Amino acid sequence: MTEATEIDTRPVQRSRPWSRQVLAALVRRTGARLGLAWIGVLVLVATFAPFIANTHPLYLVVDGHASSPALAHLEPVDWIWLTGFFLAVALACVPGRLWLRVLAWLCGIAVATGLAYALVAPPVLVVYEQYRELEASGAVERIVRAPIPYSAKDYLRDYGDTGIEAPLAVAERRHWLGTEENGADVAARMIHAARIALGIGFIATGIALVIGTLIGGLMGYFSGVVDIIGMRLVEIFEAIPTLFLLLTFVAFFGRSIYMMMIIIGITSWSGYARYVRAEFLKLREQEFVQAAVACGLPLPSILFRHMLPNGLAPLLVAASFGVASAILAEATLSFLGLGLVDDPSWGQMLNQAVQSSTFNWWLAVFPGGAIFLTVFAYNLIGEALRDAVDPHTQRTMQGAGR
Amino acid sequence: MKLVEIEDLVTELSDGQSWMRAVDGVSLAVQRGETVCLVGESGSGKSVTALSLMGLLPEARHRHPRGRIRLFGEEGVALDLLGAGEEVLAQVRGRRIGMIFQEPMTSLNPVLTIGEQLDEALQLHHPGMPDDERAARIVAALEEVRLPDPQGRVREYPHRLSGGQRQRVMIAMALICEPELLIADEPTTALDVTVQAGILALLRELQQRRGMGVLFITHDFGVVAQIADTVGVMRRGVLVESGRADDVLRRPQHEYTRSLIAALPERLVRSRRERPAGQPLVEVRDLRVHFPVRRGFLRRVVDQFRAVDGVSLSVREGEVLALVGESGCGKTTLGRALLRLLEPTAGEIRLEGRDITRVPQRALRTLRRRMQVVFQDPGSSLNPRLPIATTLLEPMRVHGIGVDDDERQARALALLERVEMPADSLWRYPHEFSGGQRQRLAIARALVLEPRFLLCDEITSALDVSVQAGILRLLRRLVDEDGLGLLFITHNMGVVEFLADRMAVMHDGRLVEDGITAEVLRAPREDYTRRLLAAVPRLDGALVEG
Helix, strand or coil: CCCCCCCCCCCCCCCCCCCHHHHHHHHHHHHHHHHHHHHHHHHHHHHCCCHECCCCCCCCEEEEEEEEEHCCCCCHHHHHHHHHHHHHHHHHHHHCCHHHHHHHHHHHHHHHHHHHHHHCCCCCCCCCCCHHHHHHHCCCEEECCEEEECCCCCCCHHHCCCEEEEECCCCCCCCCEEEEECCHHHHHHHHHHHHHHHHHHHHHHHHHHHHHHHHHHHHHHHHHHHHHHHHHHHHHHCCCCHHHHHHHHHHCCCHHHHHHHHHHHCCCHHHHHHEEEEEHHHHHHHHHHHHHHCCCCCCCHHHHHHHHHHHHHHHHHHHHHHHHHHHHHHHHHHHHCCCCCCCCCCCHHHHHHCCCCCCHHHHHHHHHHHHHHHHHHHHHHHHHHHHHHHHHHHHHHHHHHH | CCCEEEEEEEEEEECCCEEEEEEEEEEEEECCCCCCEEEEECCCCCCHHHHHHHHCCCCEEEEECCCEEEECCCCEEEECCCCCCCCHHHHEECCEEEECCCCCCCCCCCCCCCHHHHHHHHHCCCCCCCHHHHHHHHHHHHHHHHCCCCCHHHCCCEEEEHHHHHHHHHHHHHHCCCEEEEEEEEECCCHHHHHHHHHHHHHHHHHHHCCCCCEEEECCHHHHHHHHCCCEEEEEEEEEEEEHHHHHHHHCCHHHHHHHHHCCHHHHCCCCCCCCCCCEEEEEEEEEEEEEECCCCCCHHHHHHHEEEEEEEEEECCCCEEEECHHHHHHHHHHHHHHCCEEEEEEEECCEECCCCCCCCCHHHHHHHEEEECCCCCCCCCCCCCCCCHHHHHHHHHCCCCCCCHHHHHHHHHHHHHCCCHHHHHCCCHHCCHHHHHHHHHHHHHHHHCEEEEEEEEECCCCCCHHHHHHHHHHHHHHHHHHCCEEEEECHHHHHHCCCCEEEEECEEEEEEEEEEEHHHHHHCCCHHHHHHHHHCCCCCCCCCC
């Protein structure tokens, strides 16, 4: 602690904020790189699913009339994913505060959702067979198909009662990963199911984070009666079995992916609340928080500017593990046959692997592998994040010298 | 007779990527029956030297490119310690070399009784000793370090003991196998002065009785003057000066030693000051802060802990009042209550004549401009996630100082210049600054609101003397120039002597004595003040020069 009194004559240079440092430390770790790479691939696949696996051709010329059935059949959800993706890319290039950009992104998504459901009206009746029939009749002059020319819900009725098929079993149609019990292409369904896996992880964890941070923060800062009431609330929510609640809601209100996200979210915030409370109890006594109080700063500034960013580290780590467990919860539910009916999901495909009289390995290996890899990726990121935000590992890397 | 000889020791530590030289060519010897003090500021390599001697540096993170450490036995047989195997070192540690660490609160195992911890060392080094002999020896060892009721203490857990008592247990533990050499690494730094005086006297006595060699590491020249036969002064890994204690302290040869001694707060040059006669800025009348003591299932209040028990004091404009006392006397609680960071139980606080004892927190916010605070710990006094600019500008924005951010930034820059910090500090984060610089920034944050009253709670106690000297001069200048009222909480009498116009002594929540600094230091009226002052280790006997 020797004091440097010489004055820097270099031009004013801004130091990297903490978030950048954590990000840099995170990206340095191999585990985090692998995890982020897999999540990145999933995001790309989920965003561009209609262009990767689609029965509707990307570009079609019939009788000199050019069209893009794939674009015409894009549903509101597809548009939301696409705008969300491009908005995120655009905002990543724009300078500014991180939380402002996140807020802008969320607003953009909200606007896009409204617009998509108001404006986008794809044809209600979808006839998948028409393109194959057109092609067979020789009317097609030019056709560009998606890499996997099957939609998730294209049950290939025109081929008769197709049913379950092993990968590459039938020469005339190439199913790289085989088909499921209704005859739909497994690869196409898995690609579309990536959306559910990503969405449920992020939204459920997001809901839990917001509730947990608010309640935990209030408990930690005010303590006393607020703390006692808050902790009882935490205990009540910890006593609710998530799966049982989900089963009940499914039984009463039918199946909805959004309901699942909300239920997983509002039953898993208690852990985050505990973390935030513990951090805030510790931070409240810290001298810079006391100094902020002594400066007469308003309460929101003390809570959200001086305390929350300092207590965020364990929360981030817990959240990345939370995403993994939300994905597993959805997979479990779908495996039990209580997930979505028609929409594809990895857990539901696993269920089909054991439903028929034979064990269909391709329905177990590929979706199971995808679930494993995704959960593993989030755990890797969580692990690396824990190292990156932990001052002790940082310090040992810098070496201790007294 | 030579006991330990360190020759040209070089220790390098690794941070995983590069090697940093912590000790650079240190040579020194400890004779039997002699106390050698290693003095230096933090980071000077004095602790690393001791750890090299014990072979306690982290495996694979240190190396010794040069050097030799030899431990001489009774018959003159030398044992090479540097590079010796774990088995050899295990035989030496505890048995021939004992060690005491700085932090008494963490150096004892909290889940074992004191007897068990002492017994472990005995069992290890004297496997054949019968149980009753060991038990007798443990009690004798505790008796030797003058722990009250040694019979009963054997079965106690460390948390039942005070800091000073724990340090006595640590000494008993280090001495139970009758080592030839005792290494004490800042053993009294965490203790109060009166406790420190007792421990130093004990160490001195034990050493003379047993003829041990002692290697004593400290940063405090007062302690050196009390205990050392020979002194080595270290700076950045190099032993810059060594010699007999009297010579080094009275006639330092090396410039660094001279500058260190000159930076001692009691040696700092004081300017003649007028008796401040301004208006009372802050007045406290009969302030009480009690904390309820709750027990039992229903958490009933069974008693009140009287942290501050009826204190009255006042601080005038342009005056520094030092509040002195040992740890736990309630001085920090008093400070926090005075700023209404804690709710006082009873009494009255007046700020510029206005009673603020019961003003609601919301209305208090605007008044907070007038009174600011700087805290003790440079590690946590600034928000680590915010750049200095935000820390300085936000309070101004909230209180409506300055028209826009440009003007506020200009004010912040001017203030940084006043606290002698470079302008580009604005865009840096707290972790990029040293402890002294952080305290300067914390002072800047307090001054940003143009307060009339400033509370400084032990703000220099974690800093090296040379850094402390800079901060003390800065504070005195701020008070003299702006006419601030300053309440300076400290336990360091040298600081009081340099900085304070008046001083108040606190003990067990009560104000024992107050008055003009020089008068109190020269002729204390109360017993407690006298004891406190007598315990302060000093370079030179006189309290007030001239």
